[in-house]
Amino acid sequence: MSNPDTVTMTGAQALVGTLADNGVTACFANPGTSEMHLVTALDGEPRIRSVLCLFEGVATGAADGFARVSGVPAMTLLHLGAGYLNAGANIHNAGRANSPMVNVIGDHAVPHLKYDAPLTSDIIGLAGPNSGWIKSANKVSDTGKLASEAFVASYGPKPGPISLLLPADSAWEEGGVKGPVVSAPSLREISGDRIEAAAAQIKTAAKPVIVMNGTALTEAGLLAAARLKAAGVRVLTDTFYAKMRRGAGVFAPERMQYFAEGAMADLEGTDLMVVAGTNLPVAFFSYPGKPSLLVPEGCSTLNLGGADSDSAATLARLADALGATKAAEPTVLKVPDMPEGELNAVSIGKSLARHMPENALVSDDGVSNGLMSYLPTQNAQPHDWMMLTGGAIGQGMPLALGAAIAAPDRKVICISGDGAGMYTNQALWSMAREGADVTTIVFVNHSYRILNIELYRTGAGNPGPTAKDMLSIGGPNINWVQLSEALGVPAAEATTAEGFDAALAAAIAAPGPRLIAAVVPG
């Protein structure tokens, strides 16, 4: 193998070496023939840990989790257009989480493309819409330079996934040159004038509210939010956010409601809505006769920066401008009693609050059960909660895998619907292989339960047998314990609150991956 510091470097080596020089330490990979030189380049790069995923959606979900926890993009290795498509839903989710990610997509050698071989596709076309930046390294001499560009581009202005295509000939030819070490752009700062103007408007508002996301959900951001709260501003997070610090010692903001009608009722009387680190709140789906924009009539709105801005700094400066010297009380630790009787999302949340260790990371793809487990963990040990941001279910287990790779010293808890978990069950195998310290809880209700709710809300009529079948994932019931153990992750089933509590305590006490199939009402 060539020494990466000499002129005999291949394009693949230049690309991988450049990303490593820039601080990339993980690659979630699903390689094919066109990526063989990338595989051997990774083999020669000890600074990057390569994690094999048996489906590309696991790789990109894991890269998202890695970025949310470490703040640094991971590299993924995808096999041509088909690999990108498999990876795409979790790239979409990562885009909505503003997670930097460097997707390296192998392609045919440039002279081979015109022959339209079976795996050829228009990668630039299909990957473009979900790539903040996309280029193809069509010349071996460009591979390093473009890797530096790609790394920076993943940070923004709005952080998110980018795509770097690597044709096979650019990978295998000698003549690669490493690109520079570059500094990632900082998040945007809001002007003092806008902060002052916002403070003045808040002072005159009767019922002001701030809706926040981004760095506002870090410990520092939440301290600033607590000062706003003490100054009379209602503080809400977006319904779904990438990551928030929660639990004992941290101020707990409210959370925007999911269903439009609930959110609108909750916001009634609000006369000023300020947003920081996000956009104005919008209904997740549209429904006949229901609003899209979740802003009460007559309510003024004020934009203090979107996902490209440092909302923690914005909130602190806004609190200063308001003269907010006090802060609302932080959450106190309350350990619930052992839940008894029926196993459901609430009892699971209580057990989580009892057993989650300090500094745990939670990956929440719990769909219809997520909220009911979220609320009881409010007063648990301090932890970080991560949510499905883009609505494409099947993110929870991959995200947990990536989080565990980023933070091997922290316990990761994954909560997943059974429907959601089926999309990317291959993540369990990678957890087993990597010894990832993840306890996965699957809400087993044998149903796309959220859709049973949505069927009524959309007014789509009474479900007949075909419709009911389309929303049920029973018949046959999936045996999650068997499925998990088939993929190498020890598993247990729980059917009562007490049984689950004991199973959770045992799973958390054990190092490495475990799964609990939590049988909950459908």
Added chain:
Amino acid sequence: MSNPDTVTMTGAQALVGTLADNGVTACFANPGTSEMHLVTALDGEPRIRSVLCLFEGVATGAADGFARVSGVPAMTLLHLGAGYLNAGANIHNAGRANSPMVNVIGDHAVPHLKYDAPLTSDIIGLAGPNSGWIKSANKVSDTGKLASEAFVASYGPKPGPISLLLPADSAWEEGGVKGPVVSAPSLREISGDRIEAAAAQIKTAAKPVIVMNGTALTEAGLLAAARLKAAGVRVLTDTFYAKMRRGAGVFAPERMQYFAEGAMADLEGTDLMVVAGTNLPVAFFSYPGKPSLLVPEGCSTLNLGGADSDSAATLARLADALGATKAAEPTVLKVPDMPEGELNAVSIGKSLARHMPENALVSDDGVSNGLMSYLPTQNAQPHDWMMLTGGAIGQGMPLALGAAIAAPDRKVICISGDGAGMYTNQALWSMAREGADVTTIVFVNHSYRILNIELYRTGAGNPGPTAKDMLSIGGPNINWVQLSEALGVPAAEATTAEGFDAALAAAIAAPGPRLIAAVVPG
């Protein structure tokens, strides 16, 4: 529920009713909130069988299998851009198989799109490159008309997947009007002049070869091919084709080799290459210093129509023009003895030849083991063989599901690599739910074995530990028996040729889905 024949029809009802009027009888679905009105419209349409898939790649792979067997497109129901991305790899494969497919992609209500809700994406942009036709039914009154257009567009000129977007408001609003019953366009006919010219060139060639695909691989097409063979033309199929009639009583053409160097050696001395129903053969991947186009130097080439042409008719007319009155002998039935000893792809092929019932359908996603099982089945009972056409592994089990839905009276055999099977293992659950008569054989070698071969062929160097890890899917070994049973499909493991032979006989004798984990050398 509205009566679909009155003016109170919703857009969803008009769309579904139009497709049913045109002969669509199956919908492979993975719905979400934005598709609830499509779900209830399907509920009211007894002519369409709805099959729930727990991952969208299963839905589109199944629609491909359905089309290959029935000749009629199935409808799929996909959830916005994220659902399309999950579906995308098997849409790519179906495109390369020239399988008509009507992908109905739900979208947000049109007035909701501008708010950029979390699941919003540029569906036209990302689905465009792999859609032969793509439109959005932005007005409820257009839903039926566009459904007719979409149905026709899936037939071509080149048959393949098309995309029809259905915004939620177009689905739920009243005012849908059914579109017309339309006739699918026929495949193109090659002009008599071109046939005559080809015959003249063949007569003067020393070593002519014809490479064929499409309808040439039907029983009628193969009879014409046998006449060409008897007239001195070497007859080859593409390396990968959508479906071919094989076995006793059918002429057996040769198959173009996969590896470029092998194909070029095999074709040495060929001075005329005619293609019908396909393009000139191309290497699947590019390799340093190896050719892309698999045509010997100095060999003349002649194009008698691509995937949009009726290659069976072309071959018959070409045989007439050559005055080829005789035909090469068809294959005779030869039942191999029970294989003994090591279980491997060859012994599996022999067992298949022993036990496959007449008229079986084979879905081959066997990757590195596929060919070695293909050859021994040459003299089996007459059957149809279907291949992975687009190179995106993870097609085999979904394709088998769709084939079984299309032909409930035929036994379907799926052969799949373990790496390939992991991509879309969710297909097993749908097989169980639908009672699909599929025997799935997984080649369990705990390895992306093809990549171990390709690593050497691409000259990517000697694999170190990281590279080896990236090509191995052991550590932990996947327990395919447990995985299959977790998803509702009874399974058995075989480790010897004799054990496999018995397991296969038992699986084929049983109605409904079965899986055999065939442990083969890595």
